[in-house]
Amino acid sequence: MSAPRRGGLLVALVTVLILGSGAFAHAGDYGGKEDGKGDVIVDGTETTETTTGGIGGTRIFVPGPWTQRVLVPYCPANLVRATGRGMREYEMDDDMCMGAVSTCPDPEDRRWWVFERPMNADNVATEDGFSRGGVVCRGAADPSEAEPPTITVEQIMDQARARAPRPTFVIEPAAKSYVNVPTNFAAQVAPATVNVELLGFTIPVEFTPGDATWRFGDGGSDTGVGVRNASVGQSGAVEHVYARSGDYDVSVTVGYDVRIIVPTGDPITLPTPISRAAAPQSLTVGEVQSVVTGVD
Template sequence: MSTSSASARVCSDAEKRLGICPTGSTESGSGVDIGATEQGPGGGSGGSGGGDGAPTDSGQGSGGSGISPGTSAPSTDGSGLGGNPRRIITDLDPCPDCSEADPPADAPAITLSDLASFSPSRPTFRMEPNGWMLRGLPANFIADPRDETTGGTLLGRPIDVRFTPVSYTWTWGDGTADTVTEPGRTWEELRLPRFSETPTSHVYTERGTMTVGLDVAYAVAFRFDGGDWVTVDGSVSAQTTLDAYVGSAQTVLVPGDCRADPVAIGC
């Protein structure tokens, strides 16, 4: 009968450093059971020649006290590794420069009195017939409106002031007046025959020279130092006048066309 035995295995240097060198074996009918112990960094409680204990004549050391993995607190000052890797904590300022920029200067409260040095241009208007009226027939008047923007300085800073026409007051020179919200249009633009009534026409009943006045009211807005447009409460106005003569017309029979021959008999 022959006998067999398992040959002893020599531990490598790496296994010795890791503390997993087999410590013994038992043989059974189906194989070999190999036993080993594992210790954490720093040595365990008694291992074959391991740890930090002094060697004995038998070749076995007493082993080091060891530190169980994960049980020591991390080093915050870098003085040692302990049982875990070193963790360095650095307090970072979450807001290196949290100073806020100075807010833009608020625009001062501005009223119409502050804008007294700004004014719209003098308005103009036309009439038809041009420069004269017939008693008892409508004369048509047309304003020439326009938005206007003027610039300057206020409190030492730039300002733009905008004037927008909103209403038109006509004083007809005969003691009457009308206020409308449209500037008026010519008979041709309205597709009306001459001497037709319009929203800006007027009928005179007396002969003579009339001074017709126009007063335009403007809404006012300003833009201060490059800011947004701001509407000012109230309105400003600008005026103009025009003299026109009111005459009479008579119907007469003439032998020819007075437009073609103004000096003909009866013309």
């Protein structure tokens, strides 16, 4: 029995954002080899302290020459025929026979013909029809068609997090203060751009510092980046007065707005900032003792 299939329907479900041109491996590439998987795996690092706000799985289409591969059961009469004026559409025969169900090393697998044709960056076939590219053994539930090469926002951010800027801060006038004396705090932050290398592309990711949240170690907190060498009460300054002597661990966390630069499309802005914490610093708070030395 013949079953028509439109291979291009899935494209409408993918968020298409043009990145540039180039040749790519891609998930679902069967390779035309026995038991070949060929899936792209990107290792992420430092996955804490951030969220992509629900857009991490957004797929970004990576235009470039690729190979469309379609699997049909390994039966002599089964074929894949191109339709749709060179686009991704095709028709296929998917009759099942003993050659497809009983000839793989794993009895749970099925044997499949791999039909393939080259596609250009616009998803248009560069040849009129499909040719046989080999035979594979795969599970019946595995994908039967290779999709165009794509990456996701989460894959980009998995790499960008490890290179994201981390704030530092200063305590003024020094790492020692006194009870009831205002102490000045200022974060040292600046915009930064890191480059992510993924599937042959260099993708700039911009980090712009925003809100800063302070913890002074005595239960007190404040917000704001602060001002270096600020006078007491100066607008924008972050000050704190300790009521008791002791040693306190001071920390600040800064939220960075993140924008992914898509070379030939609109930038992607993450809806939620990425929080980055500075290394804590210890502050010793002492007491000022007054001594009477004489009476006029």
